[in-house]
Amino acid sequence: MDHHTILEMRSITKEFPGVKALDNVSLTVTAGEIHAICGENGAGKSTLMKVLSGLYPHGTYSGEIHYQGQEVQFKDIRSSEAAGIVIIHQELALIPELSIAENIFLGNEPTRMGVIDWDKVNASTLELLARVGLSEEPITKIKDIGVGKQQLVEIAKALSKSVKLLILDEPTAALNESDSQHLLDLMSGLRSKGISCIMISHKLNEIEQIADSITIIRDGKAIETLHVKNDGVDEDRIIRGMVGRSLESRFPDHTPNIGETFFEVRNWTVGHPSAADRLVCKNSNFKVKRGEIVGFAGLMGAGRTELARSIFGRSYGNFKSGQLFKDGKEITLKSVPQAIRHGLAYVTEDRKSLGLNLLDDIKSTTVAANLKKITNGLVVDEDEEFTVAEEYRRSLRTKAPSVNEGVAKLSGGNQQKVVLAKWMFTDPDLLILDEPTRGIDVGAKFEIYGIIQRLANQGKGVIVISSELPELLGISDRIYTIFEGAITGELRRGEADQESLMKLMTAGKKSA
Amino acid sequence: MTSLKQLFGGDTRQFGMIFALIALVIFFQIMTGGNTLTPGNMINLFNGNSYILILAIGMVLVIIAGHIDLSVGSTAAFAGIVVAMVMRDWNFPWYLGILVGLLLGALIGAWQGMWVAIFGIPAFIVTLAGMLLFRGANQFVGQSNTVPVPQEFRFIGAGYLPEIGPVTGYNNLTVLLGLGLCGVVIYGELRKRKRFEKVGAQPAPLWVSVTRMVLLSAVILYATYLFATGNRGTSFPVPGLILGVLVIIYGFISTKTIIGRHVYAVGGNRHAADLTGVRSKRVDFLVIMNMSILAALAGMIFVGRSTASGPFDGVGWELDAIAAVFIGGAAVTGGVGTVVGSVIGGLVMAVLNNGLQLLGVGADMTQIIKGLVLLVAVAFDVYNKSQGKRSITGLIMKNFGNQGKPEIPTDTKKVISHDASVS
Structure with missing residues (x-):
């Protein structure tokens, strides 16, 4: 493995109105390595990747990106993909009603005299699917395969664009253990073929298992970069970097008091x-x-x-x-x-599409499942609503400026607390x-x-x-x-x- | 700038829409040489648009819940002809006529609501079918004839508040109404301040409240003056009064009651609403049925004003109502919108229409201008949202005691100043 640098992001700063999402972040990725980016939700990991992939075009951030020895200024995703940087988002961008082959070549269809060359599409798809270890027919529709296989299709799609630097955002978040393992194996395989990989993940055991180096981001700043082999990194070490302190235990102490x-x-x-x-x-x-x-x-x-x-x-x-x-x-x-x-109360696994009305604010979400409790006659008592929501915000330590904050703006953990509050309020x-x-x-x-x-x-x-x-x-x-x-x-x-x-x-x- | 923000609660942009309306009125007032803000023209404006605004009230609820209703014009026409005929042929008194109309609206609504809620047919299709069905029904029942309505019935479409009490040179009831409204505004503002103290939040500075009370009262009193000093026998029009009552009732229902919350919940995320214990199908049924009842009412008011029911009443009303709702800040995807916003959206269109007419602009140009206004208003809104700012039009309305989708303030200070303006 040669050790030249494929990507260097220098002093990236990205501001949103009122928030500094990235503060002078630098990131160096060596060619042919798997580089993990760790950080709590909202730390700025995804923002950094959006800067890299051109989703936030050049000019909307400050700092420089050097890729394969040259400074690059991506103006959109197409230009970064043309350079061989492909990002796979947490929410997969596949179209359920189209086939695997159609999805892989979407926007990039090989044509012959202006007509899509389906033979070529299907043949190349088979080849790509073999490379990612997926045995499905190219004409199978995306909606008919599981989410683990869909992830593989995404990677096949990236390979079709002759990817040099693959960015995976929470690739195994929705996968079960065996699919996750398959994906991790695939990533090692790609590494041995010289494809570099940036991976954002919360699953520290996976990072420990597969990553060569780890950059930890906290509050929009790059805290440190660890080399897994040299630095003797384990999960506790990563956590310490992410939260800025060491967690003695991953679970609070608890003595159960079990009844009938x-x-x-x-x-x-x-x-x-x-x-x-x-x-x-x-x-x-x-x-x-x-x-x-x-x-x-x-x-x-x-x-x-x-x-x-x-x-x-x-x-x-x-x-x-x-x-x-x-x-x-x-x-x-x-x-x-x-x-x-x-x-009974049920907190769904799919917060965004089944658990929350993202247009709502904290207070109306908190009382949504038990409006009757705060209704006098016909009128929903908004004072009571405010008071109740405020109480839960304090007792669950939901991080938000006030209960008028929209739930869409909260991090996953805080959203979950609001959902829990909603169900706790139904007693x-x-x-x-x-x-x-x-x-x-x-x-x-x-x-x-x-x-x-x-x-x-x-x-x-x-x-x-x-x-x-x-x-x-x-x-x-x-x-x-x-x-x-x-x-x-x-x-x-x-x-x-x-x-x-x-x-x-x-x-x-x-x-x- | 800070003081402006405090006055209007969080963000001056929120008032874009109100400003647009006021600016439009002032613009036409100047351009028409003072012919816009006259008693006669204002009465005209209310009478000629109240039925659209009433439709907008029902339509915004349908749109918030994530549906659409294309049948309102036909429903209005069908209700109109049936009411006219029962009064002419069966000698029903006017009040029974109104009752028949409302019942018919409920029946039509139940029919359409059934298809949407129980069979899961998209409302677009159900009401597109309804648009044809009830237009046909109107022409079938009335045999494509025009049927006049009795004098008493015309009161709801063209009547005025009566003259009672001592002769003051003003219409006493109109004056009372205006003063009463001012009282409500002041009481509401004071109560809001109290509420804030009660829950421990900091209300806006006193001068902000006072300025707001004075401004709102001034507008109300000026309108009162206009309506109370019109030609003899005219005063505040009855359709305007019906509209006002409906705005208050539906504004209340949509923001302060459980069913109102449920409408927003279903439109915002139907699955989440279902799993939170909202009976979303019932919500679908109710908003669709309610729309048809309001459509029937709008149809009757129109018939009252035009003294007869005809085969082409209500053609194109659905589009005017839908335009009003979207100008008023509702989202095509549902979950967002307010009753007051939609009525203001409707008023923007109405003032535009009226002003262009006064200026002698032809129907062709008027349509072009209205189309562009709709497009630009919504595009502006979408642009603002895409910039991470909140929708202007969707938010303004909150400050009028009507809580739609709450603003997402970025810091605590803003939250407080914003909240101080929410009643």
């Missing part, structure tokens, strides 16, 4: 909403005790969310059979309002939290765990669904595993470790 079983699900069976004969939940049984934090482990698509949402007022799928018991009595929850009345007995820390930085995660434990201490039952096994192991008193819609195991704290969970989560499958 108060919520029970029996023989829960639910069909897929559109495919009539497919079951997403198969005869599931589980219990939740008061004051208990119950984890649900399963691979993506195992049916965890489907189970949760079908219980929460049948908001997903086709209910087939099953019973719910609360405090010993059977209850029927046919709608979300009914579920809320019976003391639920059972909270179902679906991926409560997805896309949230380390510091805020710690706080969210604290909130979850506080809720349990109040005698509420909390279900936590998560793809991150260390998180489940750290927070749950008991963990159920799900595989293909069925509950395959139940492990108490102390019995469970990553291996035993993984085995149950892939039950019936031979571990590869």
Whole structure:
């Protein structure tokens, strides 16, 4: 591997009205390395990448970018792509209704006499798919493949543009463990072929595993660049750089105070909403005790969310059979309002598209699920709304100038706190939290765990669904595993470790 | 500049739309040599546009919820002809006629709402069908004839506040109405200050409140003077009064009640609303049904003013109403918009129309100018949003006691000055 520098960003400063998003940031990437950028949400990582990729064109920032030994001034994404810099965003930019091949060559279609040369498109697509290790037909539509494969299509698309520097923004955020591993392997493969890679990620274990160097950004400033091999970097070291202090523990101390079983699900069976004969939940049984934090482990698509949402007022799928018991009595929850009345709350895994009205502000979001409580006669009491929201803002330590702030402007962690406040205000007995820390930085995660434990201490039952096994192991008193819609195991704290969970989560499958 | 900001709450740009309206009025007042702000012309303006403004009130709710209603003109015409005929052929008194009209509106609304909410057909299609259906129904029922309405019925479209009490040289009821409104403005401002103290926030400086009260009261009193001193027998027009009452009712519903919050929630993010316990289908049904009821009312007011119901009543009204709503700051994607904003948007169009007419500009040029105004107003709004600033038009309205989408202030100081202006 030769060690010349492929990219040097010098003293980049980018200001938005009222905010300095990047303050004199410099970044050097060696050719053929994987360079991770770490930082809490809002630290400026994405802004830096947008500057690099020309999304913020030259002139809107100060500083210089040197790429392959020359100063470059990208005026848009096209010009940076022409130079071989391709960015893959967290939210994938593929068109669901088009095929893999059409997506890969979108905007870049090979033509013969002005007509798209489909033979060439499909042939090249096959070649590219082989390079990323994806065995799908080029004519398969994007909507028919999973998000892990879509990620690979994005990379194939980048390869089609003869990429030299690939930027991946949270590439594994939405992937399960095996897809993530595949992607990481692919990245190492690209590295050995001389393609440099910048990767933004919150998954420190992955960074530790794959990155050659790590630049840590905090509050718009580049704090340090670590060389993984020379500096003896581990996760704690990275966290210390990101938060500016060391976190003694990733989870707050907690002594559970577990009471009686108060919520029970029996023989829960639910069909897929559109495919009539497919079951997403198969005869599931589980219990939740008061004051208990119950984890649900399963691979993506195992049916965890489907189970949760079908219980929460049948908001997903086709209910087939099953019973719910609360405090010993059977209850029927046919709608979300009914579920809320019976003391259930569900925090979705997809904050932006299912959890929040991004046009709303903190205060109206906080009270949205329980407007009746602050309504006198006909009138929604706005003083009460303000007071309530302000109380939650203080007690959950939501970082915002005031409760009039729009939720769209908050970071992921603070948005999640607002969503939690919304459900806490309904005073639920059972909270179902679906991926409560997805896309949230380390510091805020710690706080969210604290909130979850506080809720349990109040005698509420909390279900936590998560793809991150260390998180489940750290927070749950008991963990159920799900595989293909069925509950395959139940492990108490102390019995469970990553291996035993993984085995149950892939039950019936031979571990590869 | 700071003082201006405090006066208008956070941002002077918010007032762009009000300023546009006022500037437009002043412009035409000068250009027409004082013929714009006369009692007769103002009465004309209100009478000739109240039905569009009423439609805009219903339309903004439909648009906030993420739908559209193209059938309002036809619905208005159908309600108009049916009401005219029951009064002529079955000798229904005027009040029963109105009741029949409103019921018919509700029925039409329930029909369209059913298709949208229960069968999930896009409102664009359902109401496009309705536009044809009810236009046809109007011409079928009335056999494409014009049907006159009795004198008493014309009151709702062309009536005035009656003369009562001692002879003062002014219309007493109009004066009372104006004074009452001033009282409400002052009371509202004082109450707002109290509220702020109660929740522990800092209200705007006293002089800001006082200036605001004085300015608003001055505008109201001037309007009162205009309407109270018109030709004998004229005063504040009844359609204007109906409009005012509706603005207050719907402004209240949209901002202060649960169902109002739910309309915004559904338009902002339907899935999130569903998972928060909002019955979004019910919201769809209600906004669509409400629109048809208001359309029927608008149709009756129009018939009252034009003394007869005809086969081509209400043609193109849907477009005027939709234009008013978008000029008033609503978003095509839903979730954003205010009742007061839409009415002001409608007034901008109305003043433009009226002023150009007074200047003797032909219908051809008037259309061209109106089209450009719509485009420029919305483009300006979109541009501002894309610059990371908040929509001008969408925000102004908040300051008139009507909370739409709250402003996103960037610092605490601004928050307070902004909040001080929100009642």
